[in-house]
Amino acid sequence: MxxxxxxxxxxxxxxxxxxxxxxxxxxxxxAEEIVYxxxxxxxxxxxLLHGWGGKAVQYFAxxxxxxxxxxxxxxxxxxxxxxxxxTLASGPAFAxxxxxxxxxxxxxxxxxxxSLGAVASAIAMYKGLSVRRAVLLGPLAFIFPLLESFIQQKxxxxxxxxxxxxxxxxxxxxxxxxxxxxxxxxxxxxxxxHDPADRDAPVQGxxxxxAAWPGATLVELPNIGHWRVLRAKAVVxxxxxxxxx
Numbered sequence: 001m002x003x004x005x006x007x008x009x010x011x012x013x014x015x016x017x018x019x020x021x022x023x024x025x026x027x028x029x030x031a032e033e034i035v036y037x038x039x040x041x042x043x044x045x046x047x048l049l050h051g052w053g054g055k056a057v058q059y060f061a062x063x064x065x066x067x068x069x070x071x072x073x074x075x076x077x078x079x080x081x082x083x084x085x086x087t088l089a090s091g092p093a094f095a096x097x098x099x100x101x102x103x104x105x106x107x108x109x110x111x112x113x114x115s116l117g118a119v120a121s122a123i124a125m126y127k128g129l130s131v132r133r134a135v136l137l138g139p140l141a142f143i144f145p146l147l148e149s150f151i152q153q154k155x156x157x158x159x160x161x162x163x164x165x166x167x168x169x170x171x172x173x174x175x176x177x178x179x180x181x182x183x184x185x186x187x188x189x190x191x192x193x194h195d196p197a198d199r200d201a202p203v204q205g206x207x208x209x210x211a212a213w214p215g216a217t218l219v220e221l222p223n224i225g226h227w228r229v230l231r232a233k234a235v236v237x238x239x240x241x242x243x244x245x
Contacts, residue, residue: 035056040072042072045110050115076098079093091143192219
C-alpha cells in the first residue's frame with residue numbers, strides 16, 4: 001500500500017453525509033451492511049468505486065476536485081472494506097453494492113473505478129447500472145487471477161480453495177468474470193488511465209478492455225503507479241474534465 005495523506009482522508013470523511021444500507025445476502029457474506037458517503041449537491045452525480053484493500057475516502061483528491069467542479073459525489077466502502085461489514089470481498093460483491101447505492105441515491109451520470117473496482121463497475125453496468133461516462137484507473141480485466149492471488153495470500157487449504165472456485169463458477173457466468181467480454185456491449189464513453197509499468201494490474205488487461213469497449217480511450221501514463229493514480233494531479237484533472245465535459 002502507498003503512503004497516503006491520512007489527515008486529509010479524515011477531513012474529507014468528516015465533511016460527508018454518511019448513511020448505511022443492508023443489501024441482500026451474497027455468495028461471499030450472509031448479509032452486507034454497506035456504508036456510503038455523499039459530498040456536494042450539484043450535477044453530474046459521480047459514483048466512486050475503490051479497489052481491493054481500498055476505501056471510499058482514498059479518493060480524497062478526486063472528491064475535492066469533483067465537488068469543486070460542481071458535481072455531487074457518492075462513494076461507498078465495499079464489503080469487508082472500510083466501515084462496511086463482511087469478511088470476504090469480490091468484484092461481484094462490489095458491483096452489487098454499487099447498484100444498491102445507485103438505487104438509493106438516484107440516477108448516476110458517471111463513475112470512477114480503480115483496480116478491482118473497475119471489474120465491479122463493469123459487472124454493475126452489465127447488470128443494468130446506467131452511466132454516460134466511466135473512468136477506469138489501473139483496471140483489472142479478469143476476476144479469476146485475483147481469486148487465485150487471494151487463495152495464495154490466505155494460504156487456503158486445497159479443499160476450501162476449490163470450493164471457493166466452484167462457488168464462483170456456479171454463481172457467475174464466464175462473461176461476468178471478464179471485463180472485455182462485458183465491455184463489448186457498453187454504450188457509455190470510457191477513459192482508461194494506466195501506467196504501462198503497473199505491476200499490480202498489468203497494462204495488457206487495460207489494452208484488452210479498450211480494444212473491446214466501443215467508446216473507450218486508453219491513455220498510458222508513465223510513473224503514476226497503481227496507487228498514486230488516485231491522487232496524481234494529471235490523472236485527477238484529466239478525469240474531472242472528461243466527466244463534466
